[in-house]
Amino acid sequence: MKVTVVGSGISGKSLALMAKRMNFDVFVTEQGKLDENTKTLFREKDIQWEEGGHTKALLDCDLVVLSSGISDKTLPVQMARKTGTPLQGELDFIFPYLSGKIVGVTGTNGKSTTAALINHLLSKMGYNVALAGNFGIPLANFAMMPLDFIVVELSSFQLHWTKRFSCDVAIITNIYPDHLDWHGSFEAYVSAKRRIIELLSPKGCLVCRAQDEEILQVREGRVARLYWSFEKFMHDAERVQDELVLNDSEALLRTEGGHIRLFPLKSLSLFGYHNVENAAMAMAAIYYLGCEVERAREFLPYFKNLPHRCEKVGEKDGVVFIDDSKGTNVASSVTAIASIPGVKVVILGGRGKGEKYDKLAGVIKKHVRAAVLLGEEKEVIAKSLRSAGFSNFYLAASMKEAVYKAFEMACPGDIVLLSPACTSWDMYRNYHERGKDFQEIVKNLIEACVVKNGRESN
Template identity: 50%
Template sequence: MKCCERVTVVGGGVSGTTLALLAKKIGHPVFVSEKDKLSPERKDLLANAGIPWEEGHSERALQADLMLLSSGIPPYAPLVLAAQKQGITVIGEVDFVAPHLRGKTIGVTGSNGKSTTTALLGYLLAACDLKVAVAGNIGNPLADFAFTPYDYIVIELSSFQLHWSKAFHADLAIVTNLRPDHLNWHGSAASYFCSKGHLVELKKPSAWLISQAEALNLLPPCDLERATFTVHSEREGVDLPNRIILGERTVLLERGGKRAELFAFRDLAILGHHNVENAAMAMAAVALLGEDVSRARGALASFKGLPHRCEEVARKGGVLFVNDSKGTNVAAAVTALQSLNGKKIVILGGRGKGESYELLAKAVAEEAKAAVLLGEEREEIGKALRGVGFTAFCFVSDMEEAVKYAYNIARPGDVVLLSPACTSWDMYSNFEERGNHFKRLVSELA
């Protein structure tokens, strides 16, 4: 890639702006094309760097040698199709930034749990007195970490980013789990799984892979004898030389027939059985990288988790309120329901992703005493609940009504869980805004 090549960055959000600044720093003439409106903050950043932009795509965006896509730009976007038709090279965010990273890279992907695993692994490595960056889809644009030396760069990778990835070679890969998601973007579950699989296909030949056992069937072929660690319960009779074993009270790493304890369940501060698995993958990565497991184990108790991911909000009148606003797909909501102890009243709904709600309905019927439905998908979710014979649900108009209703029917020892199984875009600008509103409403309860 020549530094004099003209670059059009598509997307003027956080990732697009940082990509444009990096391209400018490298020496490219840069132009930013945003489909909608740029924020005043983004305009100031671009103006101070001398980077021109447009609001609304035009022919000017095609006056380039290279089209650089910010996170989330789909392959069927008209501007992308027009660029490809004209022979303009199209490249994704990760492939553009990766050559300029200075440190060992750990790629983390999956349908759910990837943010917690990414953040926890970065936290544990930092506790070992290493210089660590936590970047990517977790909210820290990868381009911000270019050219700075690190011991490790832990990167959360979305299916959107991996779709365009053809040259990113991770030093260690983690796939937390795989369930159909973002079907409205990818078009099919097969396409979604294919994008996720790019991390495994492209990892360095000597790199370890840590994966949930079920996910292996959906990933490219792996060297099970040497390079792959899968997560199993101790009761499962799996004949593999390398395993992460979830015991009754501890997590073990089995490597070449030898076992070592990674941590005990009591060492964890974060809620949910699913977070035991996330922590198991993070601690296994520390061990496989040859870092100090005992120091990392000591840091587990001080990691409080990420906001909006099975986050303990408050206890009111003996009722526990949990904010899982990041549970934006069926699998995430099902996991949250199954991972928390106690009788649950679950708040569901929002804007859908084209998923079936059959599995969600079954989980609600098995795990919840009641459901509160809101948003665009409330009727569809209600239909699925009726289909499995679950009728203890009601429709509400907004989050305020949902929280009040859930609290009114809750009894001491119950859990009120916000895990919507849908995006927030029908009522909120993002899942953070939705989760913060939920937390504020809970704090205002008598």
């Protein structure tokens, strides 16, 4: 059988190598250029390719397989549809070759942290588990591997194409507008996320927030809805659905069989109430997988958050610095600002995604002492802040200027939070690079003697 893989990035390369291992005749088509290492690898594996554009050669196959991020608008998809050549997303192509129970984690924000935490807990409990997704390890790498569990971070791009990939436990962390340029509308984005529910295994379980169930059109099956204790929730003995209930001290899972204490909040090493939600969903997944919640609880305090996701960098003169460079959309930054306790000086800006900043401005007015704006979007954000009646902000020309100015504007006990609400592509290659730059500048500031409010800060 001949397959054409569209794209030669991390997931595309992994798909091509996996298909070759399964004895497919493989052809890769790439709009850009292949690097020399990839070409050498493809030659060694007898994988054919084309680069610098797509030709009719890609149609000489039985199936076109789409790597992560390939949209309906791309030429290979249009060519395949025009000729009737079958199309398949990467998840569906890989699914028949996977073993073990599958935990799928999706959502607008928090999916990487939640997936990594589930992997951490299962690994510490001694299970043979794999973590795949936006961690540099594509799912195709784990095909035909004997595993107890596979934890997969799933993007809306991947789910858009999914028709058969099925999870035993599905988690939707939250739903906010994102990737509207790719999907075309918020409705289409939600529809893609909803695929994880529609394709649950017959005995599968869903974990989501109560406030998202209407937009996700949650209807039947076993569902754990997450509530904070101040919200209205079901509590009658005959209820069908489970409840994941959080308060200021602990997380509980309420089932027909009784209450299960998941963890006390003080045991978490993560910043922010949004991470309490992530941890609660992760522990609910442990329960639904049939694993021991009490054992898993022991390992919660030892989980270190992923880089650039509300990561504490350091402290100087009572001011704490937190790196949330992964906050690349408005919803993510709003969550970080509102959920991390304390007064904040926030660093915002970068390249925008076409979002409005009205909600962000409202949260800043409520929770933030001052803001420092940088990047292409700083004037747009400044306009929204002025409209909301917030004027204590400063426009910086570089990350270094932004960090030093934020420290100057902060008071002892405050938090300087980098949570840009924008992509990094105007100044950096990715959010990792932006976060690393922020951290390096903060570390230099901590070691330096800085004049703050007219006095030297050591």
